[in-house]
Amino acid sequence: MAQLLIDLRSTTLSHDERQWLADPACAGLILFSRNYDNPEQLKQLILDCRTAAGKPILVTVDHEGGRVQRFRRGFSRLPAAGSLLALAGNNQVVAQYLAWCCGLVMAAELIEVGVDLSFAPVLDLGVNQSVIGDRAFGADIATVTQLARAYAKGMEAAGMASCAKHYPGHGQVKEDTHLHQAVDPRPLADIAALDEQPFKILIKEGILDAVMPAHVIYPALDNKPASSSAKWLKYRLKGELAFSGLLFSDDLSMKGAHSLGSPAERALAASDAGCDLLLCCNEPANHPAILQALAGQGAVEFNALRAGAMQVSAQTLARAQSLLVSITKPVA
Template structure:
């Protein structure tokens, strides 16, 4: 999964998107000017790609929402509980409607998935904070399950991140190499229990491991660890969905070697798709450096295909629906009071 630089594709990007190893594309704020431009860009991407790729974005709500003007303002997940208490709203139903709203708006522009929801605990991590639903694991499970149910009602698959939990380590893996020195028992009974329970409920379609080292479990960061991905996630938790690497260009990944080495190690550990973002040179190095015949995997491809959305409505049709009008009316009232 790669990214692109602006509002429309460059000739070089069109050429890269035709490569057989490109299976996904992630959109950022720099790729959005207005709705018409976004629609045209995605049409251009679909036409340029050799594969039927997964188009993704990070549209969690709060400070992590890539498209704003013309889209509903989704509140931070960590503010939902207090918002509902203050305004005497049923929190589970409201959370479900937010999941539906987020997913429906993105799918109206032919975007397959948002990398959401965050299942981390709101602990000591500054990069997580109110991206998390709550401090309580039980409440995270309740609210995240409702949010995912809304996403699924809209037709979007859910990606839980950052497995097995990034909330109880201070450093930001975008700019540092976080190490969580707690005991295996603490990690399993607190942070990872959230992923385990939501997966047990059949709600997780994909998982993104953290670029965090948990030395009392394995010396490798979770996203490069066969123990975390193949043994704990796949075998012990019986997770059979997609495993995405987090961005291999992040600081939390650089200890694993050059960009090609990182990609090979993440795939060998069990990732179905690796992300290389905000570094076009690195993306080209990866697709040139990975052998096609040993990288494309039928099991991974089948899992990835399951993430594709099937909705055909456009944004104007969505706006006319009663469900859309009800949730946006409630949301506007909350934000403006």
């Protein structure tokens, strides 16, 4: 059982996009910078999407901080995850507080305009000069786990669920799976002892609400990308690691997923492997075929991922926003 999250072409909703949102196989959407002009415009666009859908939908975005921040003018500037420890003077306690503030501010500002979920935190280990780069909180298990935990708790304090990525760890490959098929050839024991650890620890602690697997192939367990591998998702992540939340596919239009066939075949492969919610971005002509392929699979229960009420005071949020202003340059 799986549903599609579509993307939109611009700052307003077109006729075909309204039809796609209303399709029973569509669970919602993912937003990009091209959909944003200012906060009020974005609020109206999201309201229009919810009205067009005529059902509960999930509104999502990639808004981690650093180079992955879709909305800038009118939003607080979020530092890259990999810069937090340095900004804290290499003090782990201070860095954890900064991470918590980033998660809080990011989530609160998105919820204010109607977004339910940002795909964060990144749990990849930032090693080997991989394409992940400063999107990672650090290069070692302890730093990544501690700062990602704090970031996710900040999101929770704002009323937002967390979605960790990219399971079982994208940090050991240099290739960008948007453009290439990446392969991590290491033995399973190495992956389990290193990259998988932040996921394992935070799953055991009940921190993570959702997980996004990588489009990387890890042949130690399967010759398919993890995002379409039942061995990785059903048997290892949901089985051995006992993860009980929802799984999002990464963007099925990325080159890392192309080995699975047509867009519809990629969607079905990800669904069969255990993904509940599927992303397909930047190629709107593919949406009808995917929606047709998913027809009749039934709706995914995603209410736990919809935005909730903020659990901290407005004063606490304002202090966190002020702190971020003090450690970052103004947004242009």
